[in-house]
Amino acid sequence: MRAALMFEAGDVRIEEVPDPRIEQPTDAVVRILRSCICGSDLWPYGSLPHTDTGRRMGHEALGVVEDIGSEVATVRRGDVVIVPFVWSDGTCEFCREGLQTSCRHGGSWGGTHFNGLQAEAARVPQADGTLVSVPVAEDSALLPSLLSLSDVFSTGHHCAVTAGVGPATTVTVIGDGAVGLSAVLAAKRLGAERIILMGRHTARTDLGVEFGATDVVAERGEEGVAKVRELTGGDGTHTVLECVGLENAIETAFGVVRDGGTVSRVGAPQYAVVPMDFRVFLRNITLTGGVAPARAYLPELLPDILEGRIEPGRVFDRTVDLVGVPAGYRAMADRDALKVLIRP
């Protein structure tokens, strides 16, 4: 079959790789219906050193179960399934607590050791704990929104949930990428009435407004902080959803959060340390968030998509086939596309 491999920064190719097959009795093999490119894929796309063997890419998918191991009980051949962006056994303490990203027998897609989901098919370990069947056809118009549950919308939701967003909390979302816009939608869904979106790409912030943002702040850095403070009577917002992962974004987050408030970060951190000095201590600021246990949120979020109440799949603004994946990376790196959907 064919799959996307990254050989170094800027160099993504579609190559023939071995077909996936059942290796463990708990495995499933899934034919990929939809996959996509993640903002986090752009970090290696900008910096990966050369590798002769290439690195398999992709960690978000929706597909059809083609084969299952002898111990798989919860999905069947032919099921349309969401493949969350880590696999997990579903039975360990962490899974039972809803932190599948720390599963004792879990793991993540891609890299040199395992298969990525920007491909025609994939072997899914721990199929019972990982996959979630959805009652839709292979050509459902809901596929993009359902796919968003594998990572991007679940990540925005995780950000809002860990920050404690609710009807009584004001919110600043930092970043108008697909995760930031998902965080806006998630905050709105959780009842937030005041959602300030920091971003300066009008096409994106326009979608943010449709998703529920009440204010858009295009300024960055100190100017951006001043603007958010001005909009909030000088105080900042109770919660800040940091959806970028860069040092200046986390600095802005501490600048716009209200005393006693919470910064949640879901942008994969491209920094090693966080500026939480004595001044932050005096203000009782909490920093939370992390990689989203997407699997945990599926039961809660699925009905809202199946019943049409939210449409997080609107973050996909371009569709490519597998051959178009390298161009898709370029388009996202150039900010020419917000998020690229893949139909293998």
Next chain:
Amino acid sequence: MRAALMFEAGDVRIEEVPDPRIEQPTDAVVRILRSCICGSDLWPYGSLPHTDTGRRMGHEALGVVEDIGSEVATVRRGDVVIVPFVWSDGTCEFCREGLQTSCRHGGSWGGTHFNGLQAEAARVPQADGTLVSVPVAEDSALLPSLLSLSDVFSTGHHCAVTAGVGPATTVTVIGDGAVGLSAVLAAKRLGAERIILMGRHTARTDLGVEFGATDVVAERGEEGVAKVRELTGGDGTHTVLECVGLENAIETAFGVVRDGGTVSRVGAPQYAVVPMDFRVFLRNITLTGGVAPARAYLPELLPDILEGRIEPGRVFDRTVDLVGVPAGYRAMADRDALKVLIRP
């Protein structure tokens, strides 16, 4: 009257200063019955550059109201009152939310501009919002425990509360100083059944065990982390109460916290940044805590002291008069005393 002033690192003197008097209609003047020396006073004691005018010290006290301004309504002359370690108006949004440390009209004791509480008396601004009357005599045996509510025990409690300590959470307390021991007692009071105390001064950890610690880990650094992990099946504890404020303590905290868990810090940070890199992000660790809004916790904690259920005042292991304050600083800096009570 006499008060303690610090002129530089290691140089604390008792000097004559002007008597406090009512300056604003919202002020009270309080004669100090008990004050004490805080672990945080040791930071300037170790590092303060020379100052000719001296710096007033002390931010924890219990006293008797001697005079009140014309607008003061909730305390009367003769009341025995707790003086929390910031003053606050009690009416702004932050005070109503229980974050008196961010009060819009609040402030803190000591320094060059205002009076400290290691003194014979003090002017208390915002008396209605700040002071809490307690129904005890001036020679009550409860005074040390009541005094602990002005800062040290409230700080331990704040640490446990913000960390989310409860019956279902395991706890590591880092630091066997007075705040660490207070955090042990607070965690026990909140129902924690497993409390691991990291400290290596036996006299102190013995008191920690009496306060509720179930395990004591004397090792530090990587060895200490390994020991806590060994005690917890490899996982670490759900909550970590960081009661030191040094970089190695916060590093240890991230080492012993369980995936998905919370580190709360109440040790005044002597560091500018916190190591919350991609590995911490993958583990979904929360960092919370900050300076304790002691005033907020008084209504909840007072009955437990008045009715004898807890005795946080046991952290005081030495008593001095005002003349003995310089020796008290030395004793705490030399770890010869845990926490020094002052009877002016």
